[in-house]
Amino acid sequence: MSEYSIQSFIAKTKQNDAEHDYFELEKPQLLEINLKNQFVWTKAGSMVGYVGNINFQREGMLSGGLGNLLKKTLTGEGAKLMKAEGTGRLYVADSGKKVQVLHLENDSICVNGNDILAHDQTVTNQITMLKSVAGMMSGGLFQVKLTGTGHVAITTHGDPLTLMVTPENPVFTDPNATVAWSGNLSPELKTSVSFRSLIGRGSGEEFQMKFSGNGWVLIQPYEEVYFQQK
Template identity: 40%
Template sequence: MNPTDSFAGISGELVDGRYSENEEAAVANQNQRMLRVRIGEPFFARQGAMVAYQGNVDFAFEGGGASRFIKKALTGEGLPLMRCSGQGDVFLADLAKDVHLLKLENSALSISGKNVLAFSSSLEWNIERVKGGSMLTGGLFNTLLRGTGWVALTTDGPPVVLNAAEAPTFADTDAIVAWSANLQTSLVSSMKASALIGRGSGEAVQVAFSGPGFVIVQPSEGIQFPVA
Protein backbone atom coordinates (compact mmCIF):
# COMPACT_ATOMS: atom_id res chain seq x y z
CA MET A 1 0.00 0.00 0.00
CA ASN A 2 1.32 3.41 -0.94
CA PRO A 3 2.03 5.31 2.32
CA THR A 4 0.34 8.39 0.89
CA ASP A 5 -2.94 6.60 0.08
CA SER A 6 -4.36 7.45 3.50
CA PHE A 7 -3.74 11.15 2.81
CA ALA A 8 -5.99 11.30 -0.26
CA GLY A 9 -6.71 14.88 -1.20
CA ILE A 10 -3.70 16.25 0.75
CA SER A 11 -0.30 16.73 -0.83
CA GLY A 12 2.98 18.38 0.06
CA GLU A 13 6.39 17.51 1.44
CA LEU A 14 5.01 16.62 4.87
CA VAL A 15 2.96 13.75 3.45
CA ASP A 16 5.06 12.62 0.49
CA GLY A 17 6.88 9.95 2.53
CA ARG A 18 10.10 11.71 3.42
CA TYR A 19 8.97 12.16 7.03
CA SER A 20 7.48 8.70 7.41
CA GLU A 21 8.50 6.44 10.28
CA ASN A 22 12.05 5.13 10.04
CA GLU A 23 11.76 1.33 9.70
CA GLU A 24 15.47 0.54 9.27
CA ALA A 25 16.14 -0.87 12.74
CA ALA A 26 14.45 -1.56 16.05
CA VAL A 27 16.27 1.38 17.62
CA ALA A 28 17.18 4.22 15.28
CA ASN A 29 17.25 7.96 14.84
CA GLN A 30 13.96 9.04 13.35
CA ASN A 31 15.75 12.26 12.49
CA GLN A 32 18.52 14.38 13.96
CA ARG A 33 16.43 15.33 17.00
CA MET A 34 14.17 12.34 17.58
CA LEU A 35 14.68 8.69 18.48
CA ARG A 36 12.35 5.82 17.55
CA VAL A 37 12.36 2.61 19.61
CA ARG A 38 10.40 -0.47 18.54
CA ILE A 39 9.83 -2.26 21.79
CA GLY A 40 11.14 -5.80 22.05
CA GLU A 41 12.62 -5.84 25.52
CA PRO A 42 11.63 -3.08 27.98
CA PHE A 43 13.87 -0.02 28.02
CA PHE A 44 14.37 3.08 30.15
CA ALA A 45 13.76 6.63 28.98
CA ARG A 46 13.90 10.08 30.52
CA GLN A 47 10.59 11.02 32.08
CA GLY A 48 8.71 13.43 29.83
CA ALA A 49 10.76 12.54 26.73
CA MET A 50 7.95 10.65 24.97
CA VAL A 51 6.51 12.77 22.17
CA ALA A 52 4.42 10.04 20.48
CA TYR A 53 3.83 6.31 20.47
CA GLN A 54 1.92 3.68 18.51
CA GLY A 55 0.65 0.36 19.82
CA ASN A 56 0.06 -0.94 23.32
CA VAL A 57 2.81 0.64 25.39
CA ASP A 58 3.02 0.89 29.16
CA PHE A 59 4.95 3.65 30.90
CA ALA A 60 5.90 3.15 34.55
CA PHE A 61 7.96 5.12 37.05
CA GLU A 62 11.48 3.74 37.51
CA GLY A 63 12.77 4.71 40.93
CA GLY A 64 16.18 3.04 40.71
CA GLY A 65 16.21 1.80 44.30
CA ALA A 66 16.98 3.40 47.64
CA SER A 67 20.75 3.69 47.10
CA ARG A 68 20.35 5.65 43.85
CA PHE A 69 17.69 7.87 45.46
CA ILE A 70 20.10 8.78 48.27
CA LYS A 71 22.92 9.47 45.82
CA LYS A 72 20.62 11.69 43.75
CA ALA A 73 19.61 13.67 46.85
CA LEU A 74 23.22 14.09 47.99
CA THR A 75 24.85 14.82 44.62
CA GLY A 76 22.20 16.53 42.52
CA GLU A 77 22.92 14.14 39.65
CA GLY A 78 19.32 13.53 38.61
CA LEU A 79 18.15 10.90 36.17
CA PRO A 80 14.33 10.73 36.29
CA LEU A 81 13.46 7.55 34.40
CA MET A 82 10.39 5.74 33.16
CA ARG A 83 10.23 2.09 32.14
CA CYS A 84 8.72 1.50 28.69
CA SER A 85 7.31 -1.92 27.90
CA GLY A 86 4.67 -3.60 25.76
CA GLN A 87 4.37 -3.70 21.99
CA GLY A 88 4.70 -0.74 19.69
CA ASP A 89 6.89 2.17 18.70
CA VAL A 90 7.94 4.99 21.02
CA PHE A 91 9.25 8.35 19.79
CA LEU A 92 11.52 10.29 22.14
CA ALA A 93 13.01 13.78 22.12
CA ASP A 94 14.27 16.39 24.58
CA LEU A 95 13.82 20.10 23.81
CA ALA A 96 14.80 19.54 20.15
CA LYS A 97 18.38 18.67 21.15
CA ASP A 98 20.50 16.56 18.83
CA VAL A 99 20.10 12.82 19.45
CA HIS A 100 23.00 10.37 19.14
CA LEU A 101 22.84 6.58 19.40
CA LEU A 102 25.72 4.52 20.80
CA LYS A 103 26.09 0.77 21.24
CA LEU A 104 28.08 -0.67 24.13
CA GLU A 105 29.72 -4.09 23.89
CA ASN A 106 30.94 -5.16 27.33
CA SER A 107 31.97 -1.58 27.89
CA ALA A 108 31.15 1.37 30.12
CA LEU A 109 30.25 5.01 29.53
CA SER A 110 30.18 7.85 32.03
CA ILE A 111 27.49 10.31 30.99
CA SER A 112 25.96 13.43 32.48
CA GLY A 113 22.45 12.61 33.67
CA LYS A 114 20.97 15.62 31.87
CA ASN A 115 22.20 14.19 28.56
CA VAL A 116 20.64 10.74 28.92
CA LEU A 117 17.61 10.24 26.66
CA ALA A 118 17.09 6.46 26.80
CA PHE A 119 18.95 3.16 27.18
CA SER A 120 18.30 -0.55 27.03
CA SER A 121 17.38 -2.37 30.21
CA SER A 122 20.29 -4.76 29.60
CA LEU A 123 22.68 -2.03 30.77
CA GLU A 124 23.48 -1.62 34.44
CA TRP A 125 23.34 1.96 35.67
CA ASN A 126 24.37 3.82 38.78
CA ILE A 127 25.32 7.30 39.99
CA GLU A 128 29.03 7.48 40.73
CA ARG A 129 31.52 10.12 41.78
CA VAL A 130 33.91 11.27 39.08
CA LYS A 131 37.40 10.17 40.10
CA GLY A 132 39.54 13.12 41.08
CA GLY A 133 36.59 15.07 42.46
CA SER A 134 35.01 15.30 45.88
CA MET A 135 31.66 15.96 47.46
CA LEU A 136 32.76 19.52 48.22
CA THR A 137 33.46 20.49 44.60
CA GLY A 138 29.91 19.78 43.41
CA GLY A 139 28.71 18.86 39.93
CA LEU A 140 31.14 15.98 39.63
CA PHE A 141 28.80 13.03 39.79
CA ASN A 142 27.83 11.20 36.62
CA THR A 143 25.64 8.33 35.56
CA LEU A 144 27.63 5.21 34.75
CA LEU A 145 26.22 2.78 32.17
CA ARG A 146 27.90 -0.60 31.93
CA GLY A 147 27.42 -3.80 29.92
CA THR A 148 26.10 -4.60 26.47
CA GLY A 149 23.26 -2.63 24.94
CA TRP A 150 22.36 0.73 23.44
CA VAL A 151 22.14 4.25 24.81
CA ALA A 152 20.74 7.41 23.23
CA LEU A 153 22.21 10.68 24.45
CA THR A 154 21.46 14.29 23.60
CA THR A 155 23.73 17.24 22.91
CA ASP A 156 22.88 20.91 22.80
CA GLY A 157 24.20 21.38 19.27
CA PRO A 158 26.70 19.34 17.22
CA PRO A 159 29.38 17.94 19.58
CA VAL A 160 33.07 17.34 19.22
CA VAL A 161 34.57 13.95 20.13
CA LEU A 162 38.11 14.27 21.46
CA ASN A 163 40.64 11.44 21.49
CA ALA A 164 42.19 11.67 24.95
CA ALA A 165 45.04 9.35 23.94
CA GLU A 166 46.45 11.93 21.54
CA ALA A 167 47.14 14.66 24.10
CA PRO A 168 46.16 15.80 27.60
CA THR A 169 42.49 16.75 27.33
CA PHE A 170 40.53 19.26 29.41
CA ALA A 171 36.85 20.22 29.29
CA ASP A 172 34.48 22.52 31.11
CA THR A 173 32.33 20.60 33.60
CA ASP A 174 29.11 22.07 32.15
CA ALA A 175 29.99 21.26 28.53
CA ILE A 176 31.04 17.64 29.03
CA VAL A 177 28.46 15.15 27.79
CA ALA A 178 30.13 11.76 28.27
CA TRP A 179 33.40 9.88 28.19
CA SER A 180 34.86 6.39 28.09
CA ALA A 181 34.63 5.16 31.65
CA ASN A 182 38.17 3.75 31.55
CA LEU A 183 39.70 7.23 31.23
CA GLN A 184 41.67 8.66 34.14
CA THR A 185 40.11 11.89 35.45
CA SER A 186 41.23 14.69 37.74
CA LEU A 187 40.26 18.27 38.50
CA VAL A 188 42.19 21.29 37.31
CA SER A 189 41.44 24.73 38.70
CA SER A 190 42.40 27.97 36.95
CA MET A 191 41.98 30.69 39.55
CA LYS A 192 43.88 33.34 37.59
CA ALA A 193 42.07 32.50 34.36
CA SER A 194 38.60 32.30 35.89
CA ALA A 195 37.39 35.29 33.87
CA LEU A 196 38.72 33.79 30.64
CA ILE A 197 37.94 30.08 30.80
CA GLY A 198 34.32 28.95 30.73
CA ARG A 199 31.27 31.08 31.31
CA GLY A 200 30.88 30.69 35.05
CA SER A 201 31.95 33.12 37.75
CA GLY A 202 34.68 32.63 40.33
CA GLU A 203 37.24 29.85 40.07
CA ALA A 204 37.31 28.04 36.73
CA VAL A 205 37.32 24.24 37.08
CA GLN A 206 37.89 21.74 34.31
CA VAL A 207 38.05 17.97 34.21
CA ALA A 208 41.34 16.59 32.91
CA PHE A 209 41.29 13.30 31.00
CA SER A 210 44.09 10.92 30.11
CA GLY A 211 44.42 7.44 28.67
CA PRO A 212 42.91 5.59 25.71
CA GLY A 213 39.35 6.70 25.10
CA PHE A 214 37.17 9.59 24.01
CA VAL A 215 35.42 12.62 25.50
CA ILE A 216 32.20 14.05 24.06
CA VAL A 217 31.82 17.83 24.47
CA GLN A 218 28.80 19.90 23.40
CA PRO A 219 28.96 23.54 22.21
CA SER A 220 26.92 24.74 25.18
CA GLU A 221 27.40 25.09 28.90
CA GLY A 222 23.71 25.25 29.68
CA ILE A 223 21.53 28.20 30.53
CA GLN A 224 23.59 31.02 31.97
CA PHE A 225 22.09 33.47 34.45
CA PRO A 226 23.53 36.96 34.96
CA VAL A 227 25.36 37.54 38.22
CA ALA A 228 23.53 40.01 40.43
Protein backbone atom coordinates in the same frame (compact mmCIF):
# COMPACT_ATOMS: atom_id res chain seq x y z
CA MET B 1 -0.72 18.96 -5.67
CA SER B 2 0.57 22.20 -4.16
CA GLU B 3 3.99 22.14 -2.47
CA TYR B 4 2.37 23.64 0.63
CA SER B 5 -0.76 21.50 0.77
CA ILE B 6 -1.57 19.39 3.81
CA GLN B 7 -0.99 16.27 1.71
CA SER B 8 2.50 17.46 0.73
CA PHE B 9 3.31 18.32 4.35
CA ILE B 10 2.23 14.86 5.54
CA ALA B 11 4.23 13.16 2.78
CA LYS B 12 7.40 15.01 3.83
CA THR B 13 7.03 14.52 7.57
CA LYS B 14 5.26 11.18 8.08
CA GLN B 15 6.89 8.24 9.85
CA ASN B 16 8.83 5.86 7.59
CA ASP B 17 7.19 2.44 7.88
CA ALA B 18 10.16 0.78 6.16
CA GLU B 19 12.43 1.40 9.15
CA HIS B 20 12.27 -1.18 11.92
CA ASP B 21 15.60 -1.02 13.80
CA TYR B 22 15.38 -1.30 17.58
CA PHE B 23 16.80 2.22 18.10
CA GLU B 24 16.02 4.26 14.98
CA LEU B 25 16.85 7.94 14.40
CA GLU B 26 13.56 9.10 12.94
CA LYS B 27 14.84 12.69 12.89
CA PRO B 28 18.15 14.14 14.17
CA GLN B 29 16.31 15.23 17.36
CA LEU B 30 13.81 12.36 17.57
CA LEU B 31 14.46 8.74 18.50
CA GLU B 32 12.11 5.89 17.59
CA ILE B 33 12.36 2.76 19.76
CA ASN B 34 10.70 -0.36 18.38
CA LEU B 35 9.59 -2.52 21.31
CA LYS B 36 8.63 -6.16 20.85
CA ASN B 37 7.39 -7.47 24.19
CA GLN B 38 10.39 -5.97 26.02
CA PHE B 39 11.26 -2.86 28.03
CA VAL B 40 13.62 0.06 27.73
CA TRP B 41 14.77 2.81 30.08
CA THR B 42 14.14 6.37 28.90
CA LYS B 43 14.57 9.79 30.46
CA ALA B 44 11.41 10.72 32.36
CA GLY B 45 9.35 13.22 30.42
CA SER B 46 11.03 12.38 27.09
CA MET B 47 8.06 10.52 25.56
CA VAL B 48 6.50 12.61 22.79
CA GLY B 49 4.34 9.88 21.25
CA TYR B 50 3.82 6.15 20.80
CA VAL B 51 1.87 3.62 18.76
CA GLY B 52 0.91 0.23 20.16
CA ASN B 53 0.51 -1.21 23.64
CA ILE B 54 3.20 0.37 25.85
CA ASN B 55 3.04 0.90 29.61
CA PHE B 56 5.11 3.47 31.48
CA GLN B 57 6.47 3.36 35.02
CA ARG B 58 8.48 6.21 36.51
CA GLU B 59 11.55 5.24 38.53
CA GLY B 60 14.49 6.89 40.28
CA MET B 61 17.82 7.08 38.49
CA LEU B 62 18.90 4.12 40.60
CA SER B 63 16.76 2.01 42.90
CA GLY B 64 17.42 3.09 46.46
CA GLY B 65 20.58 3.76 48.43
CA LEU B 66 23.41 5.93 47.19
CA GLY B 67 21.77 6.62 43.83
CA ASN B 68 18.73 8.32 45.33
CA LEU B 69 20.87 10.23 47.81
CA LEU B 70 23.04 11.65 45.05
CA LYS B 71 20.04 12.36 42.85
CA LYS B 72 18.33 14.40 45.57
CA THR B 73 21.54 16.20 46.54
CA LEU B 74 22.65 17.15 43.05
CA THR B 75 19.70 17.19 40.73
CA GLY B 76 16.54 17.71 42.72
CA GLU B 77 13.78 15.58 41.30
CA GLY B 78 14.55 16.38 37.64
CA ALA B 79 16.77 13.46 36.63
CA LYS B 80 14.73 10.29 36.62
CA LEU B 81 14.32 7.31 34.35
CA MET B 82 11.08 5.94 32.99
CA LYS B 83 10.51 2.26 32.21
CA ALA B 84 8.61 1.73 28.96
CA GLU B 85 7.41 -1.83 28.45
CA GLY B 86 5.30 -3.58 25.82
CA THR B 87 5.03 -3.78 22.05
CA GLY B 88 4.92 -0.79 19.75
CA ARG B 89 6.80 2.26 18.52
CA LEU B 90 7.95 4.74 21.13
CA TYR B 91 9.13 8.24 20.22
CA VAL B 92 11.39 10.13 22.64
CA ALA B 93 13.15 13.51 22.49
CA ASP B 94 14.69 16.05 24.86
CA SER B 95 14.27 19.80 24.32
CA GLY B 96 15.24 19.65 20.65
CA LYS B 97 18.73 18.31 21.40
CA LYS B 98 20.38 16.08 18.81
CA VAL B 99 20.27 12.35 19.49
CA GLN B 100 23.38 10.16 19.23
CA VAL B 101 22.88 6.37 19.18
CA LEU B 102 25.65 4.01 20.31
CA HIS B 103 25.76 0.22 20.53
CA LEU B 104 27.89 -1.10 23.36
CA GLU B 105 29.65 -4.45 22.86
CA ASN B 106 30.49 -5.64 26.37
CA ASP B 107 31.78 -2.12 26.94
CA SER B 108 31.19 0.84 29.22
CA ILE B 109 30.83 4.59 28.83
CA CYS B 110 30.21 7.40 31.30
CA VAL B 111 27.56 9.98 30.44
CA ASN B 112 26.50 13.21 32.08
CA GLY B 113 23.28 12.23 33.81
CA ASN B 114 21.25 14.95 32.10
CA ASP B 115 22.32 13.74 28.64
CA ILE B 116 21.01 10.16 28.83
CA LEU B 117 17.92 9.78 26.65
CA ALA B 118 17.45 5.99 26.64
CA HIS B 119 19.24 2.71 27.12
CA ASP B 120 18.54 -0.97 26.53
CA GLN B 121 17.33 -3.21 29.34
CA THR B 122 20.54 -5.24 28.91
CA VAL B 123 22.68 -2.21 29.84
CA THR B 124 23.19 -1.48 33.54
CA ASN B 125 23.54 2.01 35.02
CA GLN B 126 25.60 3.10 38.02
CA ILE B 127 26.17 6.62 39.32
CA THR B 128 29.80 7.74 39.48
CA MET B 129 31.02 10.95 41.09
CA LEU B 130 34.04 13.23 41.10
CA LYS B 131 35.49 13.65 44.58
CA SER B 132 34.08 16.73 46.35
CA VAL B 133 32.18 17.79 43.25
CA ALA B 134 28.98 18.39 45.21
CA GLY B 135 30.62 21.13 47.25
CA MET B 136 32.37 22.75 44.30
CA MET B 137 29.67 23.05 41.66
CA SER B 138 25.94 23.62 41.52
CA GLY B 139 23.41 20.84 40.95
CA GLY B 140 23.36 18.67 37.88
CA LEU B 141 26.98 17.51 37.56
CA PHE B 142 26.80 13.77 38.06
CA GLN B 143 27.73 10.91 35.78
CA VAL B 144 26.16 7.56 35.05
CA LYS B 145 28.31 4.64 33.98
CA LEU B 146 26.54 2.47 31.41
CA THR B 147 27.90 -1.06 31.06
CA GLY B 148 27.05 -4.13 28.99
CA THR B 149 25.88 -4.96 25.49
CA GLY B 150 23.02 -3.03 23.96
CA HIS B 151 21.82 0.31 22.63
CA VAL B 152 22.36 3.68 24.31
CA ALA B 153 20.98 7.03 23.16
CA ILE B 154 22.50 10.29 24.42
CA THR B 155 21.70 13.91 23.57
CA THR B 156 23.85 16.89 22.66
CA HIS B 157 23.28 20.56 21.99
CA GLY B 158 24.43 20.81 18.37
CA ASP B 159 27.04 18.61 16.74
CA PRO B 160 29.45 17.07 19.27
CA LEU B 161 33.22 16.72 18.99
CA THR B 162 35.26 13.75 20.20
CA LEU B 163 38.67 14.51 21.70
CA MET B 164 41.19 11.67 21.95
CA VAL B 165 43.02 11.24 25.26
CA THR B 166 46.57 9.84 25.35
CA PRO B 167 49.15 9.60 28.16
CA GLU B 168 51.16 12.32 26.42
CA ASN B 169 48.17 14.60 25.85
CA PRO B 170 45.59 14.80 28.64
CA VAL B 171 42.35 16.60 27.79
CA PHE B 172 40.77 19.41 29.83
CA THR B 173 37.07 20.23 29.41
CA ASP B 174 34.39 22.49 30.81
CA PRO B 175 32.16 20.24 32.98
CA ASN B 176 29.02 21.88 31.58
CA ALA B 177 30.07 21.12 28.00
CA THR B 178 31.21 17.55 28.69
CA VAL B 179 28.70 14.94 27.52
CA ALA B 180 30.39 11.52 27.73
CA TRP B 181 33.71 9.68 27.91
CA SER B 182 35.11 6.18 27.66
CA GLY B 183 34.37 4.07 30.73
CA ASN B 184 38.01 3.36 31.52
CA LEU B 185 38.79 7.02 32.23
CA SER B 186 38.51 8.57 35.70
CA PRO B 187 38.46 12.36 35.37
CA GLU B 188 39.77 14.70 38.03
CA LEU B 189 38.21 18.03 38.89
CA LYS B 190 40.78 20.80 38.48
CA THR B 191 40.47 24.32 39.89
CA SER B 192 42.04 27.21 38.01
CA VAL B 193 42.86 30.08 40.36
CA SER B 194 43.95 32.27 37.44
CA PHE B 195 40.55 31.97 35.76
CA ARG B 196 38.83 32.78 39.04
CA SER B 197 40.96 35.90 39.48
CA LEU B 198 40.56 37.02 35.87
CA ILE B 199 36.90 36.35 35.22
CA GLY B 200 35.30 36.33 38.64
CA ARG B 201 33.92 33.73 41.01
CA GLY B 202 30.67 33.36 39.07
CA SER B 203 32.31 31.87 35.99
CA GLY B 204 32.24 28.13 35.34
CA GLU B 205 35.69 28.23 33.72
CA GLU B 206 37.32 28.12 37.14
CA PHE B 207 36.60 24.37 37.15
CA GLN B 208 37.81 21.94 34.52
CA MET B 209 37.67 18.18 34.14
CA LYS B 210 41.07 16.58 33.46
CA PHE B 211 41.14 13.30 31.54
CA SER B 212 44.38 11.30 31.58
CA GLY B 213 45.31 7.93 30.08
CA ASN B 214 43.96 6.36 26.89
CA GLY B 215 40.42 7.01 25.73
CA TRP B 216 38.10 9.67 24.39
CA VAL B 217 35.88 12.53 25.59
CA LEU B 218 32.75 13.87 23.89
CA ILE B 219 32.04 17.59 24.21
CA GLN B 220 29.26 19.80 22.85
CA PRO B 221 29.37 23.43 21.62
CA TYR B 222 27.19 24.56 24.51
CA GLU B 223 27.60 25.04 28.25
CA GLU B 224 24.58 23.39 29.84
CA VAL B 225 23.68 24.92 33.21
CA TYR B 226 21.66 22.86 35.68
CA PHE B 227 19.41 24.12 38.43
CA GLN B 228 18.35 22.34 41.57
CA GLN B 229 14.67 22.03 42.21
CA LYS B 230 13.41 22.99 45.63
